[in-house]
Amino acid sequence: MNANTKPKRFSMPLSRLGVLIAIPVSAFCALYLGLHEPQTRLHIPVPVRDLPAYHQIQLTDLVQKKSSAKTLTSIVNRYTLNPVPKDKPLSKDKLGPKVESDRISNTVAIGIPATPAMVLGGNLEAGDIVDVIIVPAATKSEPQLTSVLLPDILVLDVKAMQENKSPANQLSESPFVVVVALPLALREELATKSVGAKLLITRKL
Numbered sequence: 001m002n003a004n005t006k007p008k009r010f011s012m013p014l015s016r017l018g019v020l021i022a023i024p025v026s027a028f029c030a031l032y033l034g035l036h037e038p039q040t041r042l043h044i045p046v047p048v049r050d051l052p053a054y055h056q057i058q059l060t061d062l063v064q065k066k067s068s069a070k071t072l073t074s075i076v077n078r079y080t081l082n083p084v085p086k087d088k089p090l091s092k093d094k095l096g097p098k099v100e101s102d103r104i105s106n107t108v109a110i111g112i113p114a115t116p117a118m119v120l121g122g123n124l125e126a127g128d129i130v131d132v133i134i135v136p137a138a139t140k141s142e143p144q145l146t147s148v149l150l151p152d153i154l155v156l157d158v159k160a161m162q163e164n165k166s167p168a169n170q171l172s173e174s175p176f177v178v179v180v181a182l183p184l185a186l187r188e189e190l191a192t193k194s195v196g197a198k199l200l201i202t203r204k205l
Contacts, residue, residue: 044089045075051084054109054156054179056101062090079104081126081157096156097127103154107181110190111159113174118201119158124178128155132180133200134193148193152204154181 044065051061056079062072078095112132116122124130132153136145157179161172178201182190 045072046087046089047084048086050086051080053080053082054096054104054181055080056099056104057090057095077101079156099127099154103129104156104181106184107154108184108187109156109179110182110187111177111179112199112201114158114176114178114201115174116176118199119176119178120203124155124158124201124203126155126157129153129204130155130180131202131204132190133202134190135198135200136193137196137198148189150182150186150190153183155179156181 045062046065047057047061048063049061051057055061056077057075059072059076062075064072075090075095077098077100079099081094081096084090084094112118118124130153132150134148134150136142136147138145155178159177159179161175161177
């Protein structure tokens with residue numbers, strides 16, 4: 001060997017080097033996307049039909065659109081606060097809290113005019129369990145009528161009414177409406193005994 005001859009160095013074409021680098025990088029990216037894709041997808045559960053207000057959502061009411069099963073289960077057993085058209089996304093501000101099915105099945109939504117005291121100064125909210133007490137108006141013939149207790153009633157919503165003034169230019173004494181899920185078995189009792197009576201609401205602690 002000639003003393004002036006330099007030893008040959010191993011060299012690799014750039015194209016082959018790029019392939020060797022791309023393989024592990026692609027594998028890493030595929031693994032990362034496989035692990036994180038369910039969390040990065042859009043979650044849009046939509047109703048398959050028009051839903052009325054205060055309807056407790058069931059799994060059969062929903063269909064997935066670029067969604068995961070986890071998102072659907074987070075919606076089930078919540079209820080609508082307003083009518084929701086078919087195929088419109090369900091956002092959290094349109095839904096009440098999750099409730100047990102027996103709290104809302106076989107009930108009817110009714111609104112009770114309420115004073116600030118009845119809504120506990122703004123602390124009464126959807127999902128609370130309350131007792132509704134009917135206090136009949138006393139008369140000369142019946143000065144001491146017995147109050148009627150409607151226990152364990154679910155509050156569906158608490159709505160502040162628009163500011164309406166009476167003819168005497170006074171604000172309404174009942175600026176709120178408490179929407180409750182009244183059991184069907186108590187509907188007639190409330191209708192007959194609340195005429196001329198005062199309704200009170202007490203919250204379960």
